[in-house]
Amino acid sequence: MKKLYLFILLLVFSKVIQAQEQAWVYFTDKENVAAAIANPITILSQEAIDRKNLHNTPIDARDVPVNENYIATIKNQQGISVMAKSKWFNCVHVIGSISAINALENLNFVDHIDFADKSLNSRPATADQISEEKESLEMLEDFNYGISGIQVEMIRVDYLHENDFTGDGMVVAVMDSGFPEVNSLGAFNRLVTNNGLLGGYDFVNRTEDYDAFTGNDHGTKVLSTMAGFVDNELVGTAPDANYYLFRTEDVASETPVEESYWVEAAERADSLGVDVINTSLGYQDYDNPNYSYTPADMDGNTAFITRGANIAVEKGILVVVSAGNSGNNENFPIIGAPADGDAFTVGAVNGEEEYVSFSSIGPNANGTIKPDVMAMGYFSTVINTENEVSFANGTSFSSPIMAGAVTSFWQIDPSKTNLEIMQLVRESASLYNNPTNEMGYGIPNFQLAFNSLDSTENNFLQLKIYPNPVQNKFFFANRGTEKIQLELYNLLGQLIFKRENISSEVDISHLSSGIYITKLQSNQQEKTIKIIKQ
Numbered sequence: 001m002k003k004l005y006l007f008i009l010l011l012v013f014s015k016v017i018q019a020q021e022q023a024w025v026y027f028t029d030k031e032n033v034a035a036a037i038a039n040p041i042t043i044l045s046q047e048a049i050d051r052k053n054l055h056n057t058p059i060d061a062r063d064v065p066v067n068e069n070y071i072a073t074i075k076n077q078q079g080i081s082v083m084a085k086s087k088w089f090n091c092v093h094v095i096g097s098i099s100a101i102n103a104l105e106n107l108n109f110v111d112h113i114d115f116a117d118k119s120l121n122s123r124p125a126t127a128d129q130i131s132e133e134k135e136s137l138e139m140l141e142d143f144n145y146g147i148s149g150i151q152v153e154m155i156r157v158d159y160l161h162e163n164d165f166t167g168d169g170m171v172v173a174v175m176d177s178g179f180p181e182v183n184s185l186g187a188f189n190r191l192v193t194n195n196g197l198l199g200g201y202d203f204v205n206r207t208e209d210y211d212a213f214t215g216n217d218h219g220t221k222v223l224s225t226m227a228g229f230v231d232n233e234l235v236g237t238a239p240d241a242n243y244y245l246f247r248t249e250d251v252a253s254e255t256p257v258e259e260s261y262w263v264e265a266a267e268r269a270d271s272l273g274v275d276v277i278n279t280s281l282g283y284q285d286y287d288n289p290n291y292s293y294t295p296a297d298m299d300g301n302t303a304f305i306t307r308g309a310n311i312a313v314e315k316g317i318l319v320v321v322s323a324g325n326s327g328n329n330e331n332f333p334i335i336g337a338p339a340d341g342d343a344f345t346v347g348a349v350n351g352e353e354e355y356v357s358f359s360s361i362g363p364n365a366n367g368t369i370k371p372d373v374m375a376m377g378y379f380s381t382v383i384n385t386e387n388e389v390s391f392a393n394g395t396s397f398s399s400p401i402m403a404g405a406v407t408s409f410w411q412i413d414p415s416k417t418n419l420e421i422m423q424l425v426r427e428s429a430s431l432y433n434n435p436t437n438e439m440g441y442g443i444p445n446f447q448l449a450f451n452s453l454d455s456t457e458n459n460f461l462q463l464k465i466y467p468n469p470v471q472n473k474f475f476f477a478n479r480g481t482e483k484i485q486l487e488l489y490n491l492l493g494q495l496i497f498k499r500e501n502i503s504s505e506v507d508i509s510h511l512s513s514g515i516y517i518t519k520l521q522s523n524q525q526e527k528t529i530k531i532i533k534q
Contacts, residue, residue: 143231322346345370
C-alpha cells in the first residue's frame, strides 16, 4: 500500500511539474516615457548615449525601463514566477500553470500573453507586436601567433594587428554559458592588467560581476579566441578590446527563458555603450518539444531572441552569432535563432578553408543569404580552464574569431555604422559574387576590407593614441618625427579645443566622461580616432 501511495504521489507531482508552462507577458505602457527620453542620462549610461549620437541612433521608448510596479504585481500573483524582463519588448518572462498565466490577462496593464508552446496561444502576434588603448602597447604589434596563426591569418586579421588595430577602445559583450577562471588564468593577464575586463552578470542566477565568471567553461574558450594572449601559442583576434561577460545560457536545461535572459543581456549591453556582441548560442529544439521551433520559424522575425537581436542591430550594435552545428541534421539543417535575423551570422570551415559538414546552412526561411561569412570552426585554437592551449570544434568558435576581427576592423573608423562595417566585411569575402547555402559570402579578407576604407585612413597609420580609454592624459605613438595638429570634438560636432605642434601628450583631465573624436593632421594627412574618457 505504501508503494502504491508513493506511486500515486509521484504521478500527481509529475503532472504538477509538467503543467508548468513558459510565456511572455506584454504590458500596455511604460511610465514617464517623454521625460526619460528628454533626459536620457536617467535611463542610459553616458557611453551608450555617446555611441548612439555617434551613429545617429535614436533614443526611443524601447530604451525606457519596464514599469517595476507592474513587475511587482506580476510577482505577487499566485503560482507565477518572473524569470526575466525586457524593456525593448516591454514584457516579462514567466513560468506558471496555464490557468495562472491566463489569469494575468485580467490585470489592466497586461496587453497580451504569448506562450512558448504556440498551441496554447489564443491569437497570433501582430505585426505591431513584432516590431514593437593602453600604456603597455607597443608602437606596432608584432604578435607570435603560434598554432592560432591559422585561424587569424586565414581572414587576414594579422594585417590589422600589424597596423596596430587590435580592438583598442572598442567594447564587446559576450553572452554565453559561463566564464570560469577568466579573471585568474594567465592567458587573460593582458586583458585583466590593462583593465579590459569591465565586469559581468549572471542572468541565470541573478548575481553580479565575478559571479558570472563561473559555470560552464564554454564561454572561457569562446572568449579566448578574441581576448586570449599567450605569446607564440595563441593570440585572440581583438586582444586589446574591452569586454563585458554575461551568462545567459543554463546548460542544465534547454528552455525558452534562455532567450529572454539573452534579450535582457543585450539590453544591458546597449545601455552600457557596447559596440559588438558575440553570442555562440542558438535555439531551435527545447526539452519540451511543444516549445521547439520549426525550420519555417527561422524567418528572421519569429523567435523572441531573433527579434531581440534585430532590435540590438537597429540600436547600432554589431551582433555576431554562430550559425549553428546542425548541418548534418536532415530535419533541421538550416541556421537557428538568432542566426536567422539581422545579426552577422558565421559558419565554420576547417584549416584548409573548406566547409565543415556540421555547420548549419542557409538561407533562412525567407530566402535571406545565411550564413553571412565563414571562419575557422574546426580544430580552432582555444584556452581551457587549466590555462592550456587546446582545440575545439563548432561554429561557437568561428563566431568569436570573426567577432574579434570585426571589432579590430571597426576600430579603424568607429564613425561608421554597424551595417556599413558588416557590408564591408561581406564585400571582402571570397564568394561575395557567388554566395552559396553552405558558405554564404565565404571567407572574409580583412586586408581587402581595410584597403576599401577611405585612403586617408590608410596613409596615416603611424599615428596611435594610448591609453584608450583614458583617465587624464593620452599619448602619441608616432613613428614619424613631424609635429601633429590636434582638434578635439564632442559628439555634437562642437570643437572643444585645438592644439598645434603636439609631439608627445595631451591632458584631458578637465573633461567630463564620455566619447570624443580627435582629428589629427600631419603633412596634409588627416585621421580621426575615437577617445573614451573615463
